[in-house]
Amino acid sequence: MYHLNGLRWTLGIFTALFLVFLYGPFVVMTILSFQQGPEGGPQFPIIEWSTFWYQHVLSIAEPSRVAPLPIGEALIRSLTLAFATMVVSTLLGTLSAQAFRQNFKGSGVVFYLIVLGMMVPGVLLGLGMALVADQFDIARTWWGTAFVLHVVYTFPFSFLVMLAIFNRFDKSLEEASWMLGVDPVKTFRKITFPMIFPGVLSSMLFAFTLSYDEFPRTLFTGGSEATMPIAIYGTFAVEIHPNLFAFGVLTTLASFALLTIYGVLMALSVRRAKIQSSGLQEEIA
Amino acid sequence: MSEFDLELVRLSKTYPGGAVAVREFDLQVKQGEFVSFVGPSGCGKTTTLRMIAGLESVTSGHIKIRGEDVTTVPTEKRPTSTIFQNYAIFPHMTVSQNIEFGLKVRNLATNVIDRKVGEILEKLDLSEVASAKEESLSGGQKQRLALARSLVIEPEILLLDEPLGALDANLRKSIQEELKLLQRSLNITFVFVTHAQSEALSLSDRVVVMNAGAVEQISEPLELYTRPQTPFTARFIGSNLIFPGKLQSTAEGNASVHTSTGQFEGIPVFEAGTLSKGADASVVVPSEFVDVTVSSDRQETSSPIGLEGTLIDIDFVGRDAHLSIALKDETPLRLQSDATVMKSRNLVPGEAVDLRWQTNRATVVSGHT
Numbered sequence: 051m052y053h054l055n056g057l058r059w060t061l062g063i064f065t066a067l068f069l070v071f072l073y074g075p076f077v078v079m080t081i082l083s084f085q086q087g088p089e090g091g092p093q094f095p096i097i098e099w100s101t102f103w104y105q106h107v108l109s110i111a112e113p114s115r116v117a118p119l120p121i122g123e124a125l126i127r128s129l130t131l132a133f134a135t136m137v138v139s140t141l142l143g144t145l146s147a148q149a150f151r152q153n154f155k156g157s158g159v160v161f162y163l164i165v166l167g168m169m170v171p172g173v174l175l176g177l178g179m180a181l182v183a184d185q186f187d188i189a190r191t192w193w194g195t196a197f198v199l200h201v202v203y204t205f206p207f208s209f210l211v212m213l214a215i216f217n218r219f220d221k222s223l224e225e226a227s228w229m230l231g232v233d234p235v236k237t238f239r240k241i242t243f244p245m246i247f248p249g250v251l252s253s254m255l256f257a258f259t260l261s262y263d264e265f266p267r268t269l270f271t272g273g274s275e276a277t278m279p280i281a282i283y284g285t286f287a288v289e290i291h292p293n294l295f296a297f298g299v300l301t302t303l304a305s306f307a308l309l310t311i312y313g314v315l316m317a318l319s320v321r322r323a324k325i326q327s328s329g330l331q332e333e334i335a
Numbered sequence: 336m337s338e339f340d341l342e343l344v345r346l347s348k349t350y351p352g353g354a355v356a357v358r359e360f361d362l363q364v365k366q367g368e369f370v371s372f373v374g375p376s377g378c379g380k381t382t383t384l385r386m387i388a389g390l391e392s393v394t395s396g397h398i399k400i401r402g403e404d405v406t407t408v409p410t411e412k413r414p415t416s417t418i419f420q421n422y423a424i425f426p427h428m429t430v431s432q433n434i435e436f437g438l439k440v441r442n443l444a445t446n447v448i449d450r451k452v453g454e455i456l457e458k459l460d461l462s463e464v465a466s467a468k469e470e471s472l473s474g475g476q477k478q479r480l481a482l483a484r485s486l487v488i489e490p491e492i493l494l495l496d497e498p499l500g501a502l503d504a505n506l507r508k509s510i511q512e513e514l515k516l517l518q519r520s521l522n523i524t525f526v527f528v529t530h531a532q533s534e535a536l537s538l539s540d541r542v543v544v545m546n547a548g549a550v551e552q553i554s555e556p557l558e559l560y561t562r563p564q565t566p567f568t569a570r571f572i573g574s575n576l577i578f579p580g581k582l583q584s585t586a587e588g589n590a591s592v593h594t595s596t597g598q599f600e601g602i603p604v605f606e607a608g609t610l611s612k613g614a615d616a617s618v619v620v621p622s623e624f625v626d627v628t629v630s631s632d633r634q635e636t637s638s639p640i641g642l643e644g645t646l647i648d649i650d651f652v653g654r655d656a657h658l659s660i661a662l663k664d665e666t667p668l669r670l671q672s673d674a675t676v677m678k679s680r681n682l683v684p685g686e687a688v689d690l691r692w693q694t695n696r697a698t699v700v701s702g703h704t
């Protein structure tokens with residue numbers, strides 16, 4: 051009993067530290083984002099609470115000596131890139147996982163080749179890609195070379211998620227559809243897709259968030275037009291103002307909104323799956 | 336136009352791993368026939384059914400439906416429909432949507448679809464759950480929905496893979512009856528897979544007994560029961576006494592066989608071609624035809640005795656009596672008999688008993704196993 055208590059304390063402290071490290075930066079960032087402006091800097095104490103830096107980010111503050119964050123276009127680029135990566139990566143992931151449902155010759159090798167995309171260090175991959183692009187006179191752009199590397203990076207995640215989903219998928223549902231005279235394409239649309247939808251959703255979330263804050267690959271291959279993470283990094287080189295923190299809070303809130311949508315959609319389809327599997331257990335019993 | 340609805344010609348299947356699941360399966364099924372595949376688990380029943388449905392590729396041989404070779408025709412273009420063991424109900428659709436699904440791809444007018452769905456819901460007693468989803472259906476309802484979904488597209492052949500396996504015993508019995516009536520009234524060819532021999536015997540017009548991927552025997556249920564052609568069938572179907580021995584002579588379709596339990600004379604032979612003198616052969620006696628009496632009650636007028644032994648145990652299970660008997664040479668026997676008749680014999684364990692049957696009820700099959 052005594053040992054158990056000791057263990058409990060250790061685990062408790064560990065968890066508390068974990069939470070502090072996880073949320074601490076965000077809390078500090080949030081507090082500092084309400085610093086007085088434009089004179090207040092990114093450090094304690096708070097001179098006076100204000101929403102100046104939020105107005106600054108949204109370009110509705112009085113003009114001041116602090117230049118606006120160079121993020122307007124970068125944000126659009128990052129969102130576009132993340133969206134395209136999400137679509138392509140999920141599509142590829144679903145199709146290749148579908149291919150892996152049958153055992154084909156060399157499937158083991160292909161599996162590791164795909165997974166390699168998320169194992170190889172980003173800096174190496176980015177550097178390599180930059181060298182290759184220069185060698186062949188290919189312009190380095192965020193929508194070209196960087197986009198390709200983003201897909202190489204997120205595709206394995208989508209692939210693994212979809213593989214797990216297909217592993218639990220009851221193949222006889224598709225077979226039942228075929229035997230009713232429905233061709234494979236329509237069967238995929240009407241039967242397979244609704245069943246694998248939770249996986250598609252997870253794959254989309256993975257791909258989007260991974261691409262959105264991807265740094266090393268983009269740094270080397272993105273060319274002169276910066277994406278969000280690169281643009282923010284660029285501002286560190288000059289002087290940091292709390293407007294960066296205000297922006298951080300806003301994007302984090304946007305991420306939470308995204309996660310909430312994901313959670314709601316997921317809960318809906320998981321509830322369906324749960325009912326389904328409990329029905330199955332009843333059948334077996 | 337062929338006279339057969341379904342023909343299997345030397346149909347064989349070897350799985351990529353090298354497992355031979357089905358070998359040289361020959362079968363001809365007439366329109367409206369109810370055929371069962373029966374055999375122990377792993378003997379290739381499902382594989383054969385899936386090849387007929389087009390869900391499994393054929394290694395060699397042919398499948399013909401109404402004379403047309405469909406060996407390479409994809410599932411969705413075959414006039415067959417399948418009831419899966421787990422029913423494979425589409426969980427994201429209601430009962431009606433499940434049934435409509437196969438009709439909607441057939442270019443039918445909406446009112447025709449609605450009428451057909453309504454009719455089949457009515458026929459299979461599903462009208463009340465028409466807008467329910469799989470999760471709220473009982474086992475029996477799921478089973479009927481699977482049937483409705485398959486029947487509404489009016490297949491020429493319905494394939495059923497152990498469709499009653501997931502149901503409890505009582506429900507099983509009543510659905511067996513319904514299934515038989517349904518098949519009669521629709522006059523659709525049924526190919527029914529089961530590992531329960533009693534189910535096959537009570538439902539089918541003909542039964543295919545399978546063993547290790549090969550057909551052992553194709554017969555009508557009664558014949559299968561009374562005239563097994565192989566020791567495997569004799570063991571698998573019904574409850575038979577089997578005495579392995581050597582064939583001594585066959586004269587005019589009557590065999591004489593020497594076994595360790597004794598000499599059997601004048602036993603009808605039904606597959607004379609495969610039997611030769613001195614070869615291994617087994618005498619099979621369906622236990623229903625064996626009468627058991629107490630030896631001390633023996634009378635002058637009693638018919639000749641088949642075998643003598645000692646009753647070890649007797650159990651009454653419903654309408655059946657299970658007897659365990661040790662023969663003179665200690666060979667143990669298990670016998671299933673009619674409970675009422677056996678009760679009237681006043682059998683007591685430990686007593687000497689006589690076993691009798693009419694000679695022509697027995698049969699000879701080649702081999703021992």
Ligand SMILES: Nc1ncnc2c1ncn2[C@@H]1O[C@H](COP(=O)(O)OP(=O)(O)O)[C@@H](O)[C@H]1O
Nearest residue numbers: 350352354356375376377378379380381382383
């Ligand atoms: N997909 C498969 N791959 C390899 N072997 C299989 C496969 N499906 C079945 N088998 C093998 O084929 C044999 C017949 O199986 P099956 O047709 O399912 O038998 P049954 O339905 O009579 O129980 C078994 O030995 C089984 O292990």
Ligand SMILES: [Mg+2]
Nearest residue numbers: 377380381382
């Ligand atoms: Mg099976």
